[in-house]
Amino acid sequence: MRLLVVEDEPDLAATLRKSLVEEGFAVDVVSDGQEALWQAESVAYDVVVLDLMLPRLSGVEVLQRLRVAGSRVPVLVLTARDGSADKISALNTGADDYLTKPFTFAELLARIRALIRRAAGVPSPVVRLGPISIETSARRVTRDGIDIELSPKEFALLEFLALHRGKLVTRSMLYEHIYDDEDATMSNVVDVYVASLRRKLGRDVIRTRRGAGYIIDA
Numbered sequence: 626m627r628l629l630v631v632e633d634e635p636d637l638a639a640t641l642r643k644s645l646v647e648e649g650f651a652v653d654v655v656s657d658g659q660e661a662l663w664q665a666e667s668v669a670y671d672v673v674v675l676d677l678m679l680p681r682l683s684g685v686e687v688l689q690r691l692r693v694a695g696s697r698v699p700v701l702v703l704t705a706r707d708g709s710a711d712k713i714s715a716l717n718t719g720a721d722d723y724l725t726k727p728f729t730f731a732e733l734l735a736r737i738r739a740l741i742r743r744a745a746g747v748p749s750p751v752v753r754l755g756p757i758s759i760e761t762s763a764r765r766v767t768r769d770g771i772d773i774e775l776s777p778k779e780f781a782l783l784e785f786l787a788l789h790r791g792k793l794v795t796r797s798m799l800y801e802h803i804y805d806d807e808d809a810t811m812s813n814v815v816d817v818y819v820a821s822l823r824r825k826l827g828r829d830v831i832r833t834r835r836g837a838g839y840i841i842d843a
């Protein structure tokens with residue numbers, strides 16, 4: 626899952642990126658509203674974490690322009706403690722959730738994961754594919770109750786396919802959602818990860834649509 630973090634406070638931005646990457650997310654960080662708009666218009670993010678007090682364009686303006694342009698990306702806004710008017714105008718402008726600073730990382734993480742589930746129309750944090758169970762919050766995968774060790778990228782790829790089950794997922798979609806701008810990997814590694822997931826989970830879980838991409842059946 627790929628996130629855009631829009632935060633002009635460099636220490637907070639760096640801490641958020643590091644912690645979210647450790648949780649398996651691909652994370653791009655920008656520090657002003659104009660850049661946020663450009664970035665959000667060019668990449669299909671799974672969630673945007675948007676500070677409201679930003680240089681150049683405010684968070685509310687960014688949100689407004691994104692929604693006017695038809696973007697449905699889930700947006701979680703970060704507000705200052707005394708910013709209740711900001712919070713209301715952000716929610717009225719199309720924010721999906723908010724957090725008041727200072728917040729704990731655990732709460733941010735839980736809210737990001739809830740937004741991802743909601744956007745995918747998946748009510749439970751545990752996704753079951755026959756004998757395979759994917760606990761998205763704990764990032765744990767089991768087959769018939771036995772733990773399967775996955776690398777962070779293998780997990781990210783499986784999670785993306787599982788949350789989009791029944792839908793064809795192209796290689797470029799996978800590439801866009803599991804890597805951020807700081808990764809410099811070739812897109813053919815997606816095939817390598819799929820091969821490795823098939824070895825670990827069984828060959829029947831992820832199907833190839835030749836020349837198009839991959840699908841996990843609904």
Ligand code: CA
Pocket residue numbers: 632633634676677678679
């Ligand atoms: Ca700020």
